[in-house]
Amino acid sequence: MSFLPKPKLHHPKLPTNALGYTRRDYEGAISTLCAGCGHDSISAAIIQACFELDIEPHRVAKMSGIGCSSKTPDYFLGASHGFNSVHGRMPSVLTGANLANRELLYLGVSGDGDSASIGFGQFAHSIRRGVNMAYIVENNGVYGLTKGQFSATSDKGSKAKKGTVNTDEAIDLVGIALQLGATYVARSFSGDKDQLVPLIKGAMRHDGPAFIDCISPCVAFNNHEGSTKSYDFVREHNEAMNRLDVITSRAPITADYAPGEVREVEQHDGSILRLRKLHAEYDPTDRVAAMHHLHERKAAGEIVTGLLFIDPDPRDLHANLGTVARPLNRLGDALLVPGAAALEAINTGLR
Amino acid sequence: MRGPVTATNDFVVKFANVNGSGSASANQLFAKAILRMGIPIASRNIFPSNIQGLPTWFEVRVSGEGYLGRRGGVDLMVAMNPQTWERDVAEIDPGGYLFYDSTRPVPQSRFREDVHVIGVPLTAMCNAAYTDARQRQLFKNIMYVGALSALLQIDPAVVETLLSEQYKGKEKLAKPNQEAFQMGRDWALANLPCPLGLTLERADKVGDRIYVDGNSAAGLGAVYGGATVCAWYPITPSTSLAEGFERYAKKFRTDPDGRKRYAIVQAEDELASIGIVIGAAWNGARAFTATSGPGISLMQEFVGLSYFAEIPSVIFDVQRAGPSTGMPTRTQQSDVLAAAYASHGDTKHVVLLPEDPHECFAFGADAFDIADRLQQPVFVLLDLDIGMNDWLCEPFAWDDSRRMDRGKVMTAEELEAGRVFGRYLDADGDGIPYRTYPGTHPSKGAFFTRGTSRDRFAKYTEVGAAYVDNMQRLLQKFETAKGIVPRPVLRQAAEPTRTGVIYYGSSSAAMREALSALEAEGIHVDALRIRAFPFHQEVERFVADHDQVFVVEQNRDAQLRTLLMNECGIVPQQLIPVLHYDGTPITARFIRAAIGDKVLAQILPFAGAAAE
The missing domain is CATH 3.40.920.10 (Pyruvate-ferredoxin oxidoreductase, PFOR, domain III)
Known part of the structure; x- marks a missing residue:
């Protein structure tokens, strides 16, 4: 970690976005994670994505649980409200926050211990309930803050730094998210920023439960020979299905593509997901086929990445509950309190 | 014969x-x-x-x-x-x-x-x-x-x-x-x-009283209290409270197009329920959960977060007989300590103790103002007897001039005008800091909420002095709470007496009858009904003014008595437990016998009476 405070001044010609903000306006406090930690790359990708999407930082609520990954919301979007809750319970806190004000953007940041072990239930239920959020798991397959125990996403047969071999089956969070109805599902790698930034942008512009499993090597405890979450291992086995560009009205189409090479999906909010296919047969709008493909490629030893599933017209929890359009936290007495006359009518019915 | x-x-x-x-x-x-x-x-x-x-x-x-x-x-x-x-x-x-x-x-x-x-x-x-x-x-x-x-x-x-x-x-x-x-x-x-x-002979003794169960009343209270988010997990005997809220919210809070001005989530467990409540309250909605003892046990960690991060939450606990699964359909007042001191570390929480459905409604609404003003958890302790039985009680009352008291919330205008904002800064000397809702202002008033130690400006710290400063402020806030929660109700005996009795919650109705019976026998007892924790100074005075004070409860371990000794520094000998805990509601005959026999025998031993 760095102990030098970051200077507030920046170069006067630093590029600005549509809101007049520079990239620096999306930064947070100095990271206290280890040098080279994958999580810091993800924080940088989040900053880049929000800057490019012209998101007002204070309209984002960043929520997390406990662990190395869950510390990171302090390190980006310093002008946003953040909530570092309790271990494994970010999904419920985020769900409540979302119910209170449907107008903010909800970014949940979690880790593999937080979401696949102690919080597996909350992860699953927030997805199946359809909470409108971007949920990123910074997946390093290891408990970092407690110094190197296996997590529930560690692959069977992978080796811990001290030499122990994992005998438990790994939980594939992408598989679970697909099964439970997430409407935007992706996997990426903290070492591939070109892939990751657009995937985060797509998730932020998605109006439903968007889930990204981001493999993020732990340089201190899980970057050795025999690990399946090390930089080297992931680079060797990474098999990207597609390359994504997220196109908002501000970014006109420029590049030329060969016919059949590109597929465009328009999201509910008007943003366009332009997918450059790397596997001609892969259809990211077919949930069942996506699940099948994942199992097949996993058996072949590949780590499948990219935008794996997209439902361009999702329904969220508010739609399911039928709540009013106005945020619940802005309803005043007149809309909430029935008053004395209504109460007297109730009294009459109880005599 | x-x-x-x-x-x-x-x-x-x-x-x-x-x-x-x-x-x-x-x-x-x-x-x-x-x-x-x-x-x-x-x-x-x-x-x-x-x-x-x-x-x-x-x-x-x-x-x-x-x-x-x-x-x-x-x-x-x-x-x-x-x-x-x-x-x-x-x-x-x-x-x-x-x-x-x-x-x-x-x-x-x-x-x-x-x-x-x-x-x-x-x-x-x-x-x-x-x-x-x-x-x-x-x-x-x-x-x-x-x-x-x-x-x-x-x-x-x-x-x-x-x-x-x-x-x-x-x-x-x-x-x-x-x-x-x-x-x-x-x-x-x-x-x-x-x-x-x-x-039976026709009479005119019912008056304008209503006949209703406490769970429906508390659910209606939450509607009047302005709650918009309810997250709960089904558990006897609290289920009908969430259902009551839904019934009344549907009636009063449905827009002409069918859309709802409330959200109810049946969560996957009690941990998620309280998590949703805390998330919603953090984001400026009024939120509550309804549960019973086992749910209180499960919520402990989150309750500590609500206390330490200072996020309002309202928890209705319809108590049943514990420990463990206990007797799920029998009544008890055995969550008093579990609620008052919920969670690890040094914590204490506001606990409201309604005596009947009338107070379930009133406290059900008040709890949201109290939670917002204090920015901490508020427990409303019903029990199965009040919650699931129909009681004859005073009609519900509401003052139309009343407005939700959202406590200290700093607005965008105030921030813009340059007011100093420190999330954990005691600006007014009452221990209660100001908060901002997420999304308030583009560049001012954002802070990072955490369960870890932080300074007055919400910055992470493990410096001992900053930690102690914060913990002391939380104590100061609890002192402030004494002036906010419902005060105790005194019923003075017909003649001066050195004997007193303290009681609360659903024991009140049987207590009144027992007091009349005792009085008819010439046994005079001053009675104080406690309606909330922290205890008002009046409670300490009441105990000091009497030689012996009976404490009538429906649990085995005299939990309110423990709380009184611990919080008011009262010597154990002065508080005589009267305990009924077989799962059936306490009776007037039981109380009369327990108090009357001891007073008449003039021996007042330090021992709990067994349940009848």
Whole structure:
């Protein structure tokens, strides 16, 4: 970690976005994670994505649980409200926050211990309930803050730094998210920023439960020979299905593509997901086929990445509950309190 | 043989039924008919954790004097359940009455000599009148209400009105019920000596009081309190609280296009329930959960977050008999300490203690103002007796000039004007800091909420002095709470006395009757009803002003007494526990005996009385 405070001044010609903000306006406090930690790359990708999407930082609520990954919301979007809750319970806190004000953007940041072990239930239920959020798991397959125990996403047969071999089956969070109805599902790698930034942008512009499993090597405890979450291992086995560009009205189409090479999906909010296919047969709008493909490629030893599933017209929890359009936290007495006359009518019915 | 008990408008009727036999609505009809005759009643369901087949009881206390607690004892047993015959017969007071279905002969040995027996061939009558098996079962219940109306002099016109109200719009159902009622009534008038020694006389003692259960009242209170988010997990005996909120919210908070001004989530467990509440409250909505003891145990970690990160939360705990799964359908006041000191580390929380549905409504609404003002958890402790039984209580009241008190929330305008914002800064000296809702201002007022230690400006720190500074401010805030929570209610004895009693919650009704009985015996006791924790200074004064103070509770370990000793520095010898914890609601007779016997014996030993 760095102990030098970051200077507030920046170069006067630093590029600005549509809101007049520079990239620096999306930064947070100095990271206290280890040098080279994958999580810091993800924080940088989040900053880049929000800057490019012209998101007002204070309209984002960043929520997390406990662990190395869950510390990171302090390190980006310093002008946003953040909530570092309790271990494994970010999904419920985020769900409540979302119910209170449907107008903010909800970014949940979690880790593999937080979401696949102690919080597996909350992860699953927030997805199946359809909470409108971007949920990123910074997946390093290891408990970092407690110094190197296996997590529930560690692959069977992978080796811990001290030499122990994992005998438990790994939980594939992408598989679970697909099964439970997430409407935007992706996997990426903290070492591939070109892939990751657009995937985060797509998730932020998605109006439903968007889930990204981001493999993020732990340089201190899980970057050795025999690990399946090390930089080297992931680079060797990474098999990207597609390359994504997220196109908002501000970014006109420029590049030329060969016919059949590109597929465009328009999201509910008007943003366009332009997918450059790397596997001609892969259809990211077919949930069942996506699940099948994942199992097949996993058996072949590949780590499948990219935008794996997209439902361009999702329904969220508010739609399911039928709540009013106005945020619940802005309803005043007149809309909430029935008053004395209504109460007297109730009294009459109880005599 | 002892002569039959004679009483007018003052007796106890208990119905012994089989769960799922449809007896509940007939028994309710019986209770409501007496109420409509202007005579106060208290009714209690005593039921198993089961949907069909196990024994269930319904006890109706008739009290012209208006005593609404359990008295203890039974004057008339309506024994409709062969499984529990022995214990039901045994429970009748000497000289009391046993009403039973005489279709099949019962050997003389199974009756009691000191009990008057009334047999009505209910099954035979039903079999003759109906062919459908379900009808035979259901109308048998209405039929016994008919027979009882003749025996106790219930006004049949009142029953007719109640049935037509109940089946409004479904007149086809009202008629056969009316006929079954009449059949039972006619048979009793023709074949039995009517009335019994127990009689009902029209009175005007009910006034404008209402008859309602505490869970519905608390749910309605949450609607009036402005709650918009409810997250809960089904658990007896709190389920009907969340359902009550939903029923009233649907009625009052549905837009013309059908969209809702509230959100209810049935969560996957109690941890998610309280997590959703905390997330919603952090984001500026009023939110609550409803649960019982096991749920309180599960919520402990989150309650600590709500306390330490200073996020308002409202938790309705409808207490049942613990520990562990305990007796899920029996009542107790055994979560007092679990709520007051919930979570690890040094914590204390506001606890509200309503005595009846009227206060369930009032405190149910007030809890949201208190939680917002203090920015911390507020527990509202009901119990199964208040929550799931219909109580006769003062009508609900509301002042239309009242507005939600959202506490210290800094606005975008205030931030823009340059007001200093430190999330944990005690700007006003009352221990309560200002908060901002997420999304308030583009560049001011954002902060990072965490369960870890932080300084006055919400920056992470493990510096000892900053930690202590924060913990001391939380204590200061708890002092402020004493002036915000409901104050205790004093009932002074007719004559000066050095003996006092402290009580709370659902014990109140039985307590009032016990106090009257004690006074009639010349035993004078000042009584203080505690309505909230932290304790008001008045509580300490009350204890100091008396030589001995009884503390009446429905738990084994004298939990409120422990809290009083711990928080007010009272010596143990001064507080004498009176404890009733067998899962049935406390009775006036029990309290009277426990206090009266000790006072008369002038020995006041330091020991808990056993449950009766």
